[in-house]
Amino acid sequence: MKIAVIGTGYVGLVTGTCFAESGNQVTCIDIDEHKVQKLKAGEIPIFEPGLEEMVKRNTKARRLLFTTSYDETIPDAKCIFIAVGTPQKEDGSANLDSIWKVAESLAPLLAEDSIVIIKSTVPVGTNRKLAELLQKLTGRIVDVASNPEFLKEGAAIDDFSKPDRVVVGVSRPEIADTLHELYKPFLRTEHPFLSMELESAEMTKYVANCMLATKISFINEMANLCERVGADINQVRRGIGHDQRIGFSFLFPGVGYGGSCFPKDVSALISVAKSHQMEPSILNAVDQVNTAQKRVLFEKVNHYFKGDLQGKTFAIWGLAFKPKTDDIREAPALVLIDQLLQAGAQLKVHDPVAMNNVKDIYGDQLAYFDHHYDTLQGADALVIVTEWNEFRHADFDYILHKLSNPIIFDGRNLYEPDKMKQKGFDYIGIGLSSLKS
Incomplete structure (x- = not known):
């Protein structure tokens, strides 16, 4: 499956790399040109045991790519994961500015059957708002899903590869079926895939x-x-x-x-x-x-x-x-x-x-x-x-x-x-x- 992951922070980089490790074609997008160049050279911006070796292995195999360009990636992607930061504002609420900027960049490039999945931690109601925004920008209904991460720093590779459970929020069962297929290699020990x-x-x-x-x-x-x-x-x-x-x-x-x-x-x-x-x-x-x-x-x-x-x-x-x-x-x-x-x-x-x-x-x-x-x-x-x-x-x-x-x-x-x-x-x-x- 062709996958795009937007954001190469902790969650985005681990997610993209683990999906590539299971045989998918993954492109990670980040607006930071310097960061992208370092990732292409195999330099990892975070410390996470096992990640550097996995990034290098999948980059060498051409299953994992890094770019700053939406144009060359989004039109062909079936699943598009948004994994940008949602930092805390002064009032304690989550700052979603990066989510909305990503949506505006994605909208003109989305294929008819693509699914936009929020991996970032976002307040209740964000996925509905994203769906409304994408519909407004594209003039059609765009499939949106929520897929929260449960990664522990220091054990993220194991947490992704051997999850206690995978949680997805969807508006129709067909979206859940696609995501279940994507996650199936990580659920071979009968851990649950929870659709809600x-x-x-x-x-x-x-x-x-x-x-x-x-x-x-x-x-x-x-x-x-x-x-x-x-x-x-x-x-x-x-x-x-x-x-x-x-x-x-x-x-x-x-x-x-x-x-x-x-x-x-x-x-x-x-x-x-x-x-x-x-x-x-x-x-x-x-x-x-x-x-x-x-x-x-x-x-x-x-x-x-x-x-x-x-x-x-x-x-x-x-x-x-x-x-x-x-x-x-x-x-x-x-x-x-x-x-x-x-x-x-x-x-x-x-x-x-x-x-x-x-x-x-x-x-x-x-x-x-x-x-x-x-x-x-x-x-x-x-x-x-x-x-x-x-x-x-x-x-x-x-x-x-x-x-x-x-x-x-x-x-x-x-x-x-x-x-x-x-x-x-x-x-x-x-x-x-x-x-x-």
């Missing part, structure tokens, strides 16, 4: 992300309460996680969620609710708890040093909002960095892949190190913000030797408090009993 109304598919994406964000904020609030009452959130988490109604997913306490999806989608759904005269109390609380949680690490550091951080040096491990990505959007580490700098501290930072993105923001305000152990020399404490695997089995004797003070602030609870105490550290995590931290 346009509005239901749009809502599914927001509800899924907001549910996961709710679990994170819930466990973080319970972690903070555990500290006050002398309980250990790690023990509590195990106690509730074995209840099959609850489970363990997204019940790891930490310093709050970040990234491109959860913060934006929670805000967008709050905006949708308010626009329909409904006050979303739970979502408001989820957002408020997460905002407060991003300040927890600084509060622990500041309390430990009795409010005197001027001239102190801190080693920070982990800058991306989660492991296996270079994405620093809404990353808790940035909140911590801003607070520590404002308090007069000096920072030595490391992240396996996200340091260049952080350097673009902070420049020479921070000291950057290619190896995480190199941040330790002369530091007054170690602060762990992102749970990269290489941090999990650390050389604690070496850390103890290099730090000026044997202090670790662990925003991800990577280590066992009792063992850290035995090794001579003051170990301060999230939601741990004051007797252990």
